[in-house]
Amino acid sequence: MMKTIQLTKQISLLLLFTFIISCGSDDTEVPAEGDDPQTVLEEERVLTTENLSNGEEKTWRIESAILRNESGTIDISGNFNVVDDEFIFKADGNFIWRPGNDINSEGTTSEETLNDYYRSPINSTYIYNEGSSSDLTTLGGSFTFTVEDDETIIGTWNNRFL
16 A cells, blocks of 8 residues: 655755655653653554554655755656656565655756656665654665554655665
8 A cells, every 4th residue: 555745845955755655643642650761662663663664665756855955945747757766665674765866956946856766765764763663764864754543654864865
């Protein structure tokens, strides 16, 4: 089953991507008195992994994208090189990014960001950030994600690591 995510792409000195579907509420449970915090954290991570991967594997696609660079803010939501990206999270901790066609991050208009240079899929694993049941990192720190629920992830891509 395909899910969608929004993508905001920002450039200053570093290229940043942000994925957003919607704003979720913070439903983190407060541990009951006497509950082991580490056990609670592990249980919450299991639920988060379920939401992220649909139990086995889930493909997330870009719904909208904004590129921010020195030229300003450009809506590139409809560009073929944006909508072809796929982000696959697997329950076993594996992550696959299928970028498809590359994006010219130096473009000053939506048309100038188009680039049909194909990029191969990138495989990695994802790990939870220390002490968190919803924040995770992949690709050696290039991507960070916050899992809100089974319909919402928020992520940032830092191009400098790849």
